[in-house]
Amino acid sequence: MSESVAITAKGLTKHFGDLTAVDSVDLEIPEAAIYGFLGPNGSGKSTAIRMLCGLLTPSSGEVEVLGYQVPGQAEQVKREIGYMTQKFSLYEDLTVAENLKFLATVYGVPGKELSKTIDGALERYWLNEQRHQFAATLSGGQKQRLALAGATLHRPRLLILDEPTSAVDPQSRRDFWDILFGLAEDGTTVLVSSHYMDEAERCHRLAILNKGRLVAEGRPRDLISEIDAGVVEIETSSPRAARDCLEGIDGVQSVAQLGARLHALTDKNLAEPAKLIREALNEAEVEAEVTAVTANLEDVFVVATRPNRKDGEPGHAA
């Protein structure tokens, strides 16, 4: 990873009428790395991304992408970025090869290199067999690879992916991420929005958005170790009762059930969170095994995006 910066945003804000979709977000996104935008639905991820590539005009704030001012120099930026939309947005009534040829021409790949570029992309994204297939008939994973192939034909310096793997199976998702790592290694900056934890975990850096605000930022590992909560795991035969008991206790922020186990987040300032919970459960006569554990990214997400305690629904991650 190099230290140079691909994108900086200062005070990035977007209003849609009364709604503030993105609220004074400051960002610094390093080059040649995979940077994740994590947040619940409606948190402003897509809006933020669209502002970064000049598709939306910010209500206020400054953005610099690859050395260009956005939205002022948005057209120059468009030559340097590849953008993969949330919904499959290539032409379903064109074949795989026709789609790529069209995009390559639009992106200004010179005529001589056209067929070489397309052959290379088909090879790299394992689409050779589907070459003459209509895009509409591709599987979810193939469509996604085609979209990525289309977005990288012109070797963009910045690749923006809006919830790229929402419609594909785990194996396809893995393959897809392998490709992304390869691109990042070759120097491409990759910007991914997602609400999947397993995707977020793969990013080099993460920004967690909630209600338009940047609520956490950093490397996944750092975010986990610096989590603003204690994490306790409870193994019990009556999880319902345990949950009801714990949700009313001072110091417990949220309780989530994972199969037969419960995952409780407690206030950070508690010295021994496990002890508090054990005592509470004893009092309620619920038998349980209680251990303090290290947080995972989902815990980080829940802590970062939860509404102020008890004045709304507990923040469940997707």
Place this chain on the structure above:
Amino acid sequence: MLRRLLAIAGKEVRQLKRDRLTFGMIVGVPLLQILLFGYAIDLDVRNVNAAVADHANTTLSRQLVASADASQVISISRAASGPEELKELLDTGQIDVGIFIPPDFERRVIDAERPVGQLLINGSDPTVERIARGLSEMPLPGQQLRSPLFEPRTYYNPERRSPVNIVPALIGVILHMTMVLFTAIAIVRERERGNLEMLITTPVKRVELMLGKILPYVLIGLIQVTLIVLVSQWLFDVPVRGRVIDIYLASMLFILASLALGLTVSTFAKTQFEAMQLTVFTFLPSILLSGFMFPFEGMPRAAQWIGEVIPLTHFVRLSRGILVRGTEIGELHMEIWPLLAFFAVFMVLATLRFKKRLD
């Protein structure tokens, strides 16, 4: 610049070829309309069934009957014994017009005060009624005294066939309908399917996108013109008196104006359905105020002003001039500038309204 434009046009053609519905419409709409207008909506009434009861049976009376028949307005299919039988035939719907010539026909001819005979007319169809009534003003053959005040249906076009009037204008109507609709839908469809979100993140320019989108349709429009002219010549003997190149030139100008309108429509519509509604909305004034349906000169002043803005008005004048009167396009240049201006204004409007952004 040109490469991107052509890439978009090429892609459009490819998609069009695979879109059977649209492809069918390119050929189907003109064919259907021309057959409808040519055969069914014949504004002219001809060969109304008629019968004659000639009680005079003189040379003059026979001449009168023959000339009524020759007018082609009525076709005398049978002879009747008298007014009673004529009435019966009328009642049973076997004829729409009955001609009764009384025995004192020759005397009546001399007496200018009295009508020479009687016309029995089926009044249940107002058009038939109106046309048949015209027979009463027919001239009597060989009589100076009764020389015609009106000589029906010889002045306008020899047989007064409506296709000759309608087809030149119909070219414009069909082009307007298909061109506006196709372009409007072509852009809105991309927006609806999400293609546009991808397209606007590419370096493609607005002008390239707009021109690339309409280029294939110019060609399609010209194909339609060819089809209409050929079919109407073949089926209805509609003349092509002017130069073919002039027809194409005039059509080209009108197609461009229609396409620019379609593009503008597309910037207002969010869904294909809305695009269709808006197209119909633009279609009505064109049909009603262009002189296609009603004579332009007969419209109120305000309607004429609006009509002058509508491209179809100018195209109707151009194509009637070129096809029917054989005028050269250069002599009709007064109709060309408005079309060019319309194209320029709406092209700029569409390009400005189309943003490479989502907000």
